[in-house]
Amino acid sequence: MHEPRTAVVIGRWLGAAFLICFATGLISHGLQDPPGWLRDHLPSRPVNGYRITQGLHVISGIAAIPLLGAKLWTVYPKLFVWPPARSVLQALERLGIVLLLGSALLELFTGLLNTLQWYPWPFPFRQAHFWLAWIAIGGLLLHIGAKAPEIAENWRRVREASPERRAFLTGVAVSVLTVTAVTAGQSVPWLRRLDLLAPRRPDLGPQGLPVNRTAAAAGTEITPTRANDWRLTVAGPRTYTLTLDELAALPQYTALLPIACVEGWSASAYWTGVRVLDLLERVGAPATARLRVVSLERYGSYRVTEMEASYAHDPLTLLALRVNGEVLAADHGYPARIIAPDRPGVLQTKWVSRLEVIA
Known part of the structure; x- marks a missing residue:
């Protein structure tokens, strides 16, 4: 032997x-x-x-x-x-x-x-x-x-x-x-x-999805009772801001997309929100523009991320407000989060407050 x-x-x-x-x-x-x-x-x-x-x-x-x-x-x-x-x-x-x-x-x-x-x-x-x-x-x-x-x-x-x-x-x-x-x-x-020895069960967690980083760990304080103070800023050639009600009044789309994390676990869910493509068109961004996504979280390496043009202009990429028919839980990014196809979970930014066009 x-x-x-x-x-x-x-x-x-x-x-x-x-x-x-x-x-x-x-x-x-x-x-x-x-x-x-x-x-x-x-x-x-x-x-x-x-x-x-x-x-x-x-x-x-x-x-x-x-x-x-x-x-x-x-x-x-x-x-x-x-x-x-x-x-x-x-x-x-x-x-x-x-x-x-x-x-x-x-x-x-x-x-x-x-x-x-x-x-x-x-x-x-x-x-x-x-x-x-x-x-x-x-x-x-x-x-x-x-x-x-x-x-x-x-x-x-x-x-x-x-x-x-x-x-x-x-x-x-x-x-x-x-x-x-x-x-x-x-x-x-x-x-x-x-799944006896794996670190995660992908069907366990708030709203049926696991959470790697909670709102408390990220230092965010947005709750439904404080959502009136939240604003989404979309910065570009024609910068504008939206309240949560204004964002919810825009055309909403639903997509079945997975959350896939570097630790190996993944789970699919139905996400509903506004297409990032529509937000970029409204701000006057060119089709080749990348996007900088800024989160409300106070701590962490991924508080600010960049999204390449192929994701930003994909019709499946959403600024999601709901998951599986429910308003996002705080730990899933309330009031709004990014969800995009074929992207690492750490880049699916939660608690989004600002989108900046990068020409």
Whole structure:
């Protein structure tokens, strides 16, 4: 069970999980913090795009935990061979192992705690997670390059596997499938009944939706009794303000859209409100204009967000006033919040007070 063939089989599974996690993580990072060359090309469709990619990101990351444990158990006798390197090729292999193992362990550990919204470290999670992913992939490529001859030799089965190896690989596969089945329900609706270990149940919370950030945590104080003081300012070529009653008197649209969060959970709801497209047309914004969204919340990294033109001018993007037929609860962004297709939940700004056109 410590032979190269076993390590190659486990390595294929682990490599697939890493690559899926890496690719979907790049998508999430690009949507949250797009570089200049990408900003004008972000798609607002498919509607469930981010729900699928981020769900795969968390699912593959959790599946990689037992796979990494199995891989380490398979190869651990070779990790303590002395001297550690007898040639340049072996030294490169060892360097790849150090980079891969260290970054992979940190990546999976911090990513798992992120699904629980627990951050016991002093550094920013998203940026650290992003760069650790590049280090892990670099270490993986270096490791594959150094071990390529051995991998090629053991890629195909050359003889019947021993009962011990079959039992071990079956146990690993069952473990991965079990962990996936009892955690993926937070993003895969048909697995929701098995959602035993996932951090979130997407159908639990005010108005049937989870809440990551409450009104109290954000420092907002708008309640239905104080809504008369609230104004929405739309700043642009023809700046104007609207009261809540005036906003509610505008043409209202309903769309079935998901909330999909970076922690992996997602849930769909019927949102009703004013199309952002209509608000932009009224202010005289050009079709290529981006939008700055300002929230009433006092604390938090996403108090001010920017919305690319593809989202701002999508007819499904709403300044929502209601969810599932009910007036928004305070924790869901009362009196108004952004809801847009194919967008990370952290950018679906709640407690909106101002929209600014960015030419």
